[in-house]
Amino acid sequence: MPQNDPSSLWESLSGRPNQSDRCIWAPNSEIRLRELVAGSTLNGRLNELRGRSVLILMHDQLTAALALAQIDGIARRLVLCPPDLDGQHIPLVMAMAAVNAVVTDLSPAEVGAIGGNCLIRCSSAVSPGAEVRGKQESTEWILFTSGTSGAPKMVSHSLSSLAGAIKGGSSLDAAIVWSTFYDIRRYGGLQIFLRAMLGGGSLLLSGTEESTADYLGRAAAHSVTHITGTPSHWRRALMSGAAHRILPHYVRLSGEIADQAILDSLRETYPVARIAHAFASTEAGVAFEVEDGLAGIPVSQFAQANGGVELKIEDGSLRVRSPRTAVRYVGSPGATLVDAEGFVDTGDILEQSNGRYHFIGRRGGIINVGGLKVHPEEVEAVINRHPRVQMSLVRSRKNPITGAVVVAEIVLKPELNPSSAATESAGLTREILENCHRALAAHKVPASIRFVPSLDVTPSGKVARPNA
Amino acid sequence: MSDSVRSTIVSQFDQVAREQKRKLAPLSDDLVLMDSGLDSLCFAIVVARLEDSLGFDPFGVSEDARFPVTLGDFIKFYEDAAK
Helix, strand or coil: CCHHHCEEEEEEEHHCCCCCCCCECCCCCEEHHHHHEECCCCCCHHHHHHHCCCECCCCCCHHHHHHHHHCCCCEEEEECCCCCCCCCCEEEEEEEECCHHHHHHHHHHHHHHCCCCCCEEEECCCCCCCCCCCCCCCCCCEEEEECCCCCEEEEEEEHHHCCCCCCCCCCHHHHHHHHEECCCCCHHHHHHHHHHHHHCEEECCCCCCHHHHHHHHHHHCCCCCCCEEHHHHHHHHHHHHHHHHHHCCCCEEEECCCCCHHHHHHHHHHHHEEEEEEEEECEEEEEEEEECCCCCCCCCHHHEECEEEEEEEEEEEEEEEEECCCCCEECCCCCCCCCCCEEEEEEEEEEEEECEEEEEEEEEHHHEEEEEEEEEHHHHHHCCCCEEEEEEEEEEEEECCCEEEEEEEEEEEECCCCHHHHHHHHHHHHHHHHHHHHCCCHHHHHCCEECCCCEEECCEEEEEEECC | CCHHHHHHHHHHHHHHHHHCCCCCCCCCCEEEHHCCCCHHHHHHHHHHHHHHHHCCCCCCCCCCCCCCCCCHHHHHHHHHHHH
């Protein structure tokens, strides 16, 4: 962490007498940090949150950012809801994380029943008059792991495990302007928020409803110097025609596999920027960063512990032991995050060739479509509902836009052989896709369907999945 | 060949827009792809379908590190790879 490990975000922000013109910019508003440290967005109710487990449930990203800056160091626990949290999961999340206070900008109807818990409305406007803070405590940060199906899964972090990782802006340089395509309520975005707050710079937030070109236009207007996103975010930026408008010093890719094409395109677009691709996940933290412009990770990076991070490969998958990993799962009894030696299994399968490790996919065949995870079994179950389908195999296909897409191979019941009737096959494809569109989120619907005569079946009777 | 590449691409744009319930802007060579009404997922599907129907993915083989910005760039990218 930069500067003497502050015990809270607030201590770091308020401990800087010279805030000069540090800002957080959102699409239609800006907050000066020197005004924030002299005011409040919590209506004078901050101290009611002392020692509580606080759910941060917001529509607006800026409002969430301001709440985090104030409540860290006061609450016992911050439970940071991602922007797309399904409202029906809120009661479950509150039970799992023993929540007893809710800070929100949602209407009471949207929040739903919260029992006898403390409810505080939070806005994105700073009212003058600082809150009395008193003693700081070390707040536990609870984050959601990235988009899998079913019930939410949460992990426990601390401010130092979250903030310890980003290189490239560790100096207390007020001229640094951070930005991220990510929402700051996701792991990749949260790191940038924390780095901007704990370092000396400003932060430009992306807008949920904003086009990529408009976002990059704002980033250019505020002279963003350090900017991060997934390879899919960056491909979208390059295709927007607006990528050249910014002149970043530091460009970072994480959250998906960075292939050579995207690294080369970014190098061509930003010839003088440092371009890094990193492996990071909510569970494992930031495991490594690669800056040599090539896809994959040099094997040599596995040999030395870098910044206290140790990497190894076991049963094909990447394992990480570091001060940046999450500590444990929250509210999921029986789920183990770290093994007996303290390593987190990332589930990402690596293969070695020519002195580098390359990601080839995920254990269990989980597919990553532009940062959103898809369990093949969920898609197969929908496909198999069609009366003419005997069995199906859903897998990942490499894609230059979203990293991967979902594709399906389908075996039809014997009475019908579509290879002899192309028109019938087209009709079936349409029907199956319609079923999928009705039952599944858009990224889970197969981009391509192929009818095959047979699929391999394992001795235990399951469809054989190619490794990862 | 190039006519068929163009018409294959245009019909995939139409079909994917229909499937994803997107309003497609009038297609012209200078249309910026990101303004076409299709999102990243739609383009990902278009590229996957074109790989099925044309038999190649120019993104995977191209030496050119530039991503296409307009529909004209996109079509030329595929036409060049088909040569």
